[in-house]
Amino acid sequence: MTPFTTLTGPAIGLDRANIDTDQIIPARFLRKPRSAGYQNFLFHDLRREEADFPLNGATAAILVADSNFGCGSSREGAVYALVDAGIRCVIAPSFGDIFAGNAGKNGLLTIVLPAPLAAALRAQLPAEMTIDLPGQHLHFPDGTVHSFDMDPFRKRCLIEGLDDIGLTLAHAAEIAAFQERDRTARPWAAPSP
Amino acid sequence: MSEPRTLFDKVWDAHAILTREDGTTLLWIDRHFVHEGSFHGFGMLDHAGRPLARPDLTTAVADHYVPSRDRDQPIRDPEVANMMQMLRTNATRHGIDLLDLDDPRQGIVHVVGPEQGLTLPGLTMVCGDSHTSTHGAFGALAFGIGASEVSHVLATQTLWQRRPKTLRITVDGTLSPHVAGKDVILAIIGRIGAGGAVGHVIEYAGSAIRGLEMEGRLTVCNMSIEAGARAGMIAPDDTTFAWVEGRARAPKGDAFAAAVAAWRRLPSDEGARFDREVTLNAADIAPTVTWGTSPETALPVTALVPDPAAEPDAARRTRIREQLDYIGLEPGRPLEGTPIDRVFIGSCTNARLPDLRAAAAVLRGRRAVVPGLVVAGSVPVKLAAEAEGLDRVFRDAGLRWGEPGCSMCVGMNGDLVAPGERCAATSNRNFQGRQGPGSRTHLMSPAMAAAAAVRGAITDVRNLA
Structure with missing residues (x-):
């Protein structure tokens, strides 16, 4: 995972709500290994069905969408497709919960902005903009600067590139103690043989 | 305390x-x-x-x-x-x-x-x-x-x-x-x-x-x-x-x-x-179908296809128009009577025994006028359905009785809705291309999908005497 600090790059607006992960990567590509180049599958069908799809003939490091981006299927392939295509950050008024979790695990920054502010930003795109993750500021193309909220743990993972599993296994003793307690508290919870 | x-x-x-x-x-x-x-x-x-x-x-x-x-x-x-x-x-x-x-x-x-x-x-x-x-x-x-x-x-x-x-x-x-x-x-x-x-x-x-x-x-x-x-x-x-x-x-x-x-x-x-907190009155809920490419486009089957011109919010107006363009419906027309090309009864949403019974109750003694696929959610469901003769009801109606799996819900196992085809489906997602590139999906209950199969159109199951 590439640690994330400050990013200046081209941003593109996707002026639609409820972009589901089936749009981001159609199901038929999920059988492919990551080495197949998931960037080739990003918005695969939309890019062909809509000649004026904003990503056609353009590269972007930042996508700015409307609400509920990444809703639907839990496929992490949606995040692989974005990341492999060079997208480092998606900005939207809200995200599908599973998508946002997957994004965090792959170094893809998701930033929640209030809907009117996200709409104002989309109106300035395509253009270059800057994201300052440590300072939690967005520098819009029009020169205005806006702060954003960020889960402190997720922020640390993105900046330092932490290995989640390694972090968890550092708590092995607490996990073992939980299991010991739990066997007495919920003896029925284990599956019958 | x-x-x-x-x-x-x-x-x-x-x-x-x-x-x-x-x-x-x-x-x-x-x-x-x-x-x-x-x-x-x-x-x-x-x-x-x-x-x-x-x-x-x-x-x-x-x-x-x-x-x-x-x-x-x-x-x-x-x-x-x-x-x-x-x-x-x-x-x-x-x-x-x-x-x-x-x-x-x-x-x-x-x-x-x-x-x-x-x-x-x-x-x-x-x-x-x-x-x-x-x-x-x-x-x-x-x-x-x-x-x-x-x-x-x-x-x-x-x-x-x-x-x-x-x-x-x-x-x-x-x-x-x-x-x-x-x-x-x-x-x-x-x-x-x-x-x-x-x-x-x-x-x-x-x-x-x-x-x-x-x-x-x-x-x-x-x-x-x-x-x-x-x-x-x-x-x-x-x-x-x-x-x-x-x-x-x-x-x-x-x-x-x-x-x-x-x-x-x-x-x-x-x-x-x-x-x-959100509350709904059960008596207000009618047999429901979706008209667009998000499950939120659910309406009573008695409703009309929404008219973007009547939507005051610009973003929502665009969203309605885009969905209607894809799904191929005209604003203001009744949802009921929309011709369909295919039915799918199955998926993790609606492929359990009572779901199949509800569909069979509508199809018993009737013929489907469009092709369709019924897929039990598991081998035990399939065997139980067959023991009750439900598979015969579906087959006699002209539908295919498939082997258990996700089938036509996910568009990744060979069961696909063809481009431009309209499918009455008991699955959970009507996303653009979900059932196959270019597919058009209307979500509904098993009884409603069975009714759609019988009439070849979106049908209020309550009117199918």
Whole structure:
């Protein structure tokens, strides 16, 4: 995972709500290994069905969408497709919960902005903009600067590139103690043989 | 006296191993299901050289990619055959119970879990599939995860989670005849929107929910994700316990009695606080269908196709127009009577025995005027349906009776809706291209899909005498 600090790059607006992960990567590509180049599958069908799809003939490091981006299927392939295509950050008024979790695990920054502010930003795109993750500021193309909220743990993972599993296994003793307690508290919870 | 707690609070609290300063909690996971698509998660585990923490709490099921026909022959598509083989290899290597293509328990993971007694009240359950919310019908906290989280659960049997907010949706009253769990959840999503429950766990409550049999509750919880919810839950009751008792992997004898005693303490306490509340009147819910490319476009079958010109908000107006363009409907026309090309009855939403019975009740003695596919959710459902002669009803009506799996819901196993075709489907997603590139999907209940098959058009099942 590439640690994330400050990013200046081209941003593109996707002026639609409820972009589901089936749009981001159609199901038929999920059988492919990551080495197949998931960037080739990003918005695969939309890019062909809509000649004026904003990503056609353009590269972007930042996508700015409307609400509920990444809703639907839990496929992490949606995040692989974005990341492999060079997208480092998606900005939207809200995200599908599973998508946002997957994004965090792959170094893809998701930033929640209030809907009117996200709409104002989309109106300035395509253009270059800057994201300052440590300072939690967005520098819009029009020169205005806006702060954003960020889960402190997720922020640390993105900046330092932490290995989640390694972090968890550092708590092995607490996990073992939980299991010991739990066997007495919920003896029925284990599956019958 | 301690603070009154919700069902969700009780399950969450019982699984919290530790909570960090930033509020993130390490949760113990009681059950983990993997399927063919989980190969990315196994790959990450292998890449890190880590062993599986608890193979005994992990179950592997072949469902997403399995063909619904010619099951006795080798799979023709080499990529799909390879997916099956990877699941087999990973399950065998790590000592995971595998429900392979030829297993008498095989089926869609969200049908199999409850059926085998792996799904129980009060558990935490995860799977690399967003419809894992289904299992919440038993009062479990069950949610979908991505591949990285799959590898994390495989390696640690735990997950880091931020505590979600709670939303109680109360549906009181009596459902009208021919109104099913599917209509209830479509009406709910129509009300709160596809992002209406983002960041929340829903508890479905009220007399109409309590009045549903387990299969109807499973349908409701299944589509929680279509409202953006992290999970959906229903308080366990005698209906739940009776359904669980005697299942293969459920507690037996004294252990079952002890479990029931514990499960009776799970329902939300009197006065427990929810972050949000929504109420619906059961009597207001009609047979419901979707008109667009998001499940939130659910309307009573008696409604008209929305007119973008009547929508004052510019963004919403555009969104309606885009969806109508794709789905090929004219504004202002009645939804009922819209011609369809195909029906699909199946999926983790609506492929259990009562679903098939409801469809068969409409089709008995009738012919479908369009092609269609009926796929039971599991081998046990298929055998039970055949024992009742339901397969004959479907075949006599001219529909194909497929082998259990995700089939035409997911567009990845060979069962596809052709470009431009309109499908009446009992599945859960009407997304653009979901059932195949260019496919147009209208979501509805099994009885409504059967009615659509008979008329070759979207039909109010109540008018099909």
